[in-house]
Amino acid sequence: MDYMDIFGVWLSVFLTLSIFSYLYKDNPFYKAAEHLYIGISAGYVAVISFWQQIQPNLFGRLWPRIDVNADMGIFKSAWYFVYDVLNWVSTLGGWLDRSIFPANGIKGFDEISWIYVIPFILGIFMLLRLIPTLGWLARWAIAYIVGMAAGLRFYGFLNSDVLMQVKAATVDFSGDWWSIFNGLILLVGTLSGLVYFFFSKEQTGIVGKVSKVGIYFLMIKFGASFGFAVMGRISLLIGRFDDLIVSNSPENYYATMWLLSAMIILLGIWAFLDKPKPEDLAS
Amino acid sequence: MDLLKKIFIALGSMDRRFIFLLVGLSVLLPKLYPDFFTLPIKASSHSQRVFDEIDALKEDSKILVSFEYGPSTKPEIHPSAIALLNHLFSKDIKVYAVALWPDGNFMATEAFSQVADKFGKIYGVDYVNLGYKPGGEAVVKGLVSDIRTMYTVDLLGNDIDSIEMMKDVTNLLDLDFIFSLSAGYPGSKEWVQFACDPLGIPMSTGCTSIQVTDIIPYVENDQIKGILSGMPGAAEYEQLVQGALSERGVAVSPGKASINMAAQSMAHVVIVLLIILGNITYYLTRKSGKNGGVS
Numbered sequence: 001m002d003y004m005d006i007f008g009v010w011l012s013v014f015l016t017l018s019i020f021s022y023l024y025k026d027n028p029f030y031k032a033a034e035h036l037y038i039g040i041s042a043g044y045v046a047v048i049s050f051w052q053q054i055q056p057n058l059f060g061r062l063w064p065r066i067d068v069n070a071d072m073g074i075f076k077s078a079w080y081f082v083y084d085v086l087n088w089v090s091t092l093g094g095w096l097d098r099s100i101f102p103a104n105g106i107k108g109f110d111e112i113s114w115i116y117v118i119p120f121i122l123g124i125f126m127l128l129r130l131i132p133t134l135g136w137l138a139r140w141a142i143a144y145i146v147g148m149a150a151g152l153r154f155y156g157f158l159n160s161d162v163l164m165q166v167k168a169a170t171v172d173f174s175g176d177w178w179s180i181f182n183g184l185i186l187l188v189g190t191l192s193g194l195v196y197f198f199f200s201k202e203q204t205g206i207v208g209k210v211s212k213v214g215i216y217f218l219m220i221k222f223g224a225s226f227g228f229a230v231m232g233r234i235s236l237l238i239g240r241f242d243d244l245i246v247s248n249s250p251e252n253y254y255a256t257m258w259l260l261s262a263m264i265i266l267l268g269i270w271a272f273l274d275k276p277k278p279e280d281l282a283s
Numbered sequence: 284m285d286l287l288k289k290i291f292i293a294l295g296s297m298d299r300r301f302i303f304l305l306v307g308l309s310v311l312l313p314k315l316y317p318d319f320f321t322l323p324i325k326a327s328s329h330s331q332r333v334f335d336e337i338d339a340l341k342e343d344s345k346i347l348v349s350f351e352y353g354p355s356t357k358p359e360i361h362p363s364a365i366a367l368l369n370h371l372f373s374k375d376i377k378v379y380a381v382a383l384w385p386d387g388n389f390m391a392t393e394a395f396s397q398v399a400d401k402f403g404k405i406y407g408v409d410y411v412n413l414g415y416k417p418g419g420e421a422v423v424k425g426l427v428s429d430i431r432t433m434y435t436v437d438l439l440g441n442d443i444d445s446i447e448m449m450k451d452v453t454n455l456l457d458l459d460f461i462f463s464l465s466a467g468y469p470g471s472k473e474w475v476q477f478a479c480d481p482l483g484i485p486m487s488t489g490c491t492s493i494q495v496t497d498i499i500p501y502v503e504n505d506q507i508k509g510i511l512s513g514m515p516g517a518a519e520y521e522q523l524v525q526g527a528l529s530e531r532g533v534a535v536s537p538g539k540a541s542i543n544m545a546a547q548s549m550a551h552v553v554i555v556l557l558i559i560l561g562n563i564t565y566y567l568t569r570k571s572g573k574n575g576g577v578s
Contacts, residue, residue, distance in 0.1 A: 023303045048385040049417045056435055057416075107442070108435035152420055156476030160506060164480065168504035225496045228513070232359060232492035234550040235514040237310055238543045239358025245314060 006252060013247045013255045016240050017263050027267060055100055058120060061113040065105040079112070080105070189217040288567055295564025302557060309553040313546040320545035329502060330519035332509030333487045336460070337367070338527065342375045344459040345452065347426075349474065350394075352466035353386025356491050360464050362517035362540035363489030364394045367462060370524045372402035372409070373533055377448055379458065381434075382415040383422060383469040388438060390464075406439075407446045414438030419469030423477040427455050461486040465494065475501050489516065518544045 018033035063083045066072065072080070087101035088094065122141040129138040169190050171183035195207060196214035203211045248256035313320035326334070340346065348367065352360045371378055380391045391412050404410055413434045416422045425433040430452060434443050443449050451457065455478055463486065465471040471488040479486040485508050490498055492513030501507040511520050521538030528535045 024300065045385050045417075048388070048415060052415050053417050057433070060435065148421075152424065153476075156420065156473075156480075160476040160480045160501070164504060164506060165500060168500070221496060225493075228492040228495045230554055231515070231547070231551070232513055234306075234310065234547055234554075235359045235492065235543075236356070237307075237550070238314070238514070238546050241310055241314055241546075242358070242539075242543070 006255075009247050009252045010255045010259065013244060013259050016244060017256075017259055020240075021263060021267060024267060027270060029263060029267070054123075056106065056108055058116060058123070059101070060106040060108040061116045062120060063101070063105045064109040064112060065107050068104055076112075188213070193217050288571070291560070291564050291567055292571075294560060295568065305557070306550055306553055309549045310546045313549050314543075317542070317545060320549060322545050322548050324518050324522050324541060324544055326519040326523055327512075327516070329510045329512065330516050330523065333489075333511055333520060334370075334509075334523040334527075336485065336487055336508045337370050337462075338374075340371075340374065340376055340460060343377060345377045345379060345448075345457065346371060346460040346462060347379045347381065347455065347458050348391075349461070349463045349465070349470075350380060350382040350387030350391040351384045351470040352390060352464055352491070353384055354389070356466035357390065358539075358543070359491050359513045359517070360466060360489055361390060361394065362514070362538050363511045363520060364390065364464050365397055366517065366521045366524045366538055366540075367464075367489065368394055368398040369401075369528065369535055372398060372404050373528055373531060375409075378410040379448075379452070380410065380412040381422075381426070382413075383419060383473070384466070385415050385417075388412075388415050392438070407441070408448060411446055411448055412438045413443075420473045420477050423469070423473050427478055427482060429454050455484060456482060458484065460484070463488045463490070465490045467491070467494065470494070471498055471501075471507065475506050480506060487511075489520070514540050514543060514547055 015033045015036070018029040019037075021027055022030040063080065066076075066080065083101055083105070087098060090096075090100045091098055122144055125137040126141040127138075128134040169187055171180060171187055173180060175183070192210050192214035194214070196203075196211040196218065198207075198211075201207055244256045246252075248254055348364075348371075350364070368378065380395070382388050382391055391414075395406075395410060395412060398404075399406070399410060406412075413430075414437060416425075416433050418425070422433055430449075431443060436442055437446060455461070461474055461479060461484055463471040463474045465474075465488055471486075471490055471494070474486055474488075478484060486506075487509045488498060488507055489511035490513070492515075495510065495512045498507065498510055502510045511517055517540035518538070521541045525535050525537065525541075
């Protein structure tokens, strides 16, 4: 195992213990690990999204690879001049290596897809949020995303979650007694649960009684969800303990033991120094 | 009796950090002394269904495995991924991996590196890793119409048309099965809504425990063919795969989920006891509060 691997193990143990230290109370270790986690996650997602989607699927469609010997015409030449300008900007005037905009276009597609100019412009609008005077243009991009997502999801939810689930809630009286009994419970649970969320009528009388039955069904659902949530969190705890145990091996120079000891001592000192002074308490 | 009441009330006002310590120990001890905490694992009907569906696939069938989880949920789902790849490769089924989560790239790469060599599987011939695309349901819709609109290259940067096993695959209709390894959005739900229900492609899932109550209606309605529920589901599936591979003469060591189930069960016992204790204390304090305090 080389030193970089060992450093990685020590770092992962340190960050794990830093997060766990929150169980004692909020402290600088936890804060540092939390900030690092959020920053790295955001950076990682941004880089991956750029190289896996924006560069090959957007820029690749707008500026596909071209035959340099072929006659392109004035319009296409101008379009690829824009490409060269973008390359000049992305390489800081040629100072950096050419990577985002390789020479003669991006490999993957044969023809320019002009329709992709629209998402390209909307993407630029989104970035204009950083300029207060032009920030309003970002609303156009957001409007497109919201509208597209709503339309796209509408069909999926209507088909899979409404129509197919309504069909599943019907009682099949041709089945055996047990399946009919199960079907009836499902039907009563579904209807009473829906009545509980029906706010157009005061929940008194028969409506109130049915909605009360609905509450019991909802409680069972929440109980099951809570149970599964606990199960999931314990699984994650086991995963971290697994790593901490492996990291405590002689090959890793007992990373867990050393870092845990150091952290307990430092947290002890920090807690001692961080004690509120009597005059603070008085004020 | 009053003494007992006082003990329960004192336990109820115990510092929360003792509870954390207790839960931590309930996980740690079975990990450090596994021989003292061995528990049997019995497959549930849902895990058995997943196994039966995968086992029914013929040699050279094509399955899309979607990696929608990351390091934060790895302990719950990764064992399912390993057991699944063991099962698929032992049956010579071709695996097409995609990721709807950016971290899915790492998870898929790690899973393939753990299993593929053991079965002598070759990249591009027996399995391919297409990698992550952002967009959630939009990516699923893209794969439904034409895989090449979403993927021009695989995760390693190879031209998709130069990959042998991609030659006769245009869209999801060319595949026989979908398996979603899901930790949230986008995940199993999106595969059901935008691929499996509209196209009628069979699908199974291995998901985090917290998702189970959201996914189970699809399973009960046969929109999803079985579910591996978190770590327990993974352990059950591992046992089923291990049994099947042993019958075929393939040696497979016990999976991580099976090893960790004792710790999981012990922690559950401790939590259930704490919930009961908490309820007793609450009942006593409420009652004594009404009577004007503990006498």
